[in-house]
Amino acid sequence: MTRIAAVHGVLPPHRHTQREVTDMVARTCLPPGADRRVLDRLHENARVRTRHTVLPLDGYRDLDGFGTSNDVFIRSAVDLGAQAVRGALRAAGLRPTDVDLLMFTSVTGIAAPSVDARLVTRLGMRSDVKRLPVFGLGCVAGAAGTARLHDYLLGRPDDVAVLLSVELCSLTFQRHDASPANLVATALFGDGAAAV
Template sequence: MTRIAAVHGTLAPHRYDQSAITDMVARRCLPRGADRHALDRLHRAATVRARHLTLPLDEYEALDGFGAANDVFVRTATDMGAKAVREALRLAGLTPADVDLLVFTSVTGIAAPSVDARVAGRLGLRPDVRRVPMFGLGCAGGAAGLSRVHDYLLGRPDQVAVLLSVELCSLTFQRDDPSPANLVATGLFGDGAAAVVVRGSARPGDTPGPTIVDTRSRLYPGTGRILGWEIGDSGFQVVLDPGIPDVVRRHLADDVRGFLDGHGLKPKDVSAWVCHPGGPQILDAVGEALDLPDAALDVSRRHLAEVGNLSSSSVLHLLRDTLADRRPPGGTPGLLLAMGPGFACELVLLRW
């Protein structure tokens, strides 16, 4: 089994209360003189108290077009990504020269050379490092990235892999777009990055992190239009269907129970639920579908309130927080899960 050696999360530099962001969105997205009651209601319903953003608030109103936003993404994602990987390697007691595979996931900007290549050059990773940039997985990217790292290390158990996620969601906010989907997104998403160092089973090293036991991926037919992006002249326009919680209620329980059953487990046996905080209604749907105790998703709800939804980075921040604050008893199982465009679910079975 592969072992998680270290997790490090970082946040964008500019922190604002939700009310200040709502005021900016009202100026940037609503027609002049429009009633902002619906915007205020949607932002309150997100249960987010504050978020970290890439730019100062007043610079978003001046950000002109997809090209300008993407330039900021490339520059900032490289800076934040290099910082996250450097610190995760330090925590794991490793150096950049130890890294055999670098997997990068993001859904909030594009670059060629990709961000992972830029980070590799910045940190001095070996010239023969394998790289896998992944785009389009959305909020599921952190869990899917862990799964792909695990797959790789099963075949190369003497190696070290790093998963890097950088999501600068604020750069995708659409100016002059008062659609419900855009208004919901502007109240929910924040900016952050995370890096996870994973050792193969034969790689020497004393690390206290959990092992990855198994993974599972699920695509739900007929749901491809409920979550994702429409790509237009102004960049990434969010697709966010209000029926997503119903899809979770309809499918998640069977997938999770079937996955756990293959390991002789049931949901009540899971000591830690590392669940991506897609939003309060998504967390409610997960809890109802799996009949979880009220406190099972407390770490997810706290993360959502404190920094918002960081897309693929959030579940990795939650993994870090679980390791730091609520380390489960040794030998017990945990389940890391996230959902994203496809519509898709990614499950990672852990054991402490």
């Protein structure tokens, strides 16, 4: 019988109030002199009090394109992912060498070699651990990933499988973009990792 033995979430170190995020968005997305009342209402009505990000807010102005942002994604995803997997294994009373399958999912960055591949040695997993990177599932990744782990474990009931999700939404922030989609995203999403 498949069962979830533990879940462990990790947040990055930089914590910001919604007002701090709103002020940063107003400075970087809205044209000079623009009326920010709609942005203020949107962020206030999102009912998000605080958010965690991998960089301090002023660090985002130094990201000069996808390559720079993705480099930060890789480093941060590996660091947060390692913490999340270690925490889940510890809570389940398991060691990294007990893991037979490591599945990784994200939609906010890409890596080759993949984040799961980078974690195998760092965590001390066996060299024959199976890995499965999954990209593009977005908000459904946790449910779909858990379902796929269940499918795997039906055929291998004595194995241990781990799902790791890392989403670093702050790195997808689009400066100078006052579109509704970007402003809604800046009102809602932060960064974090979780392992099951």
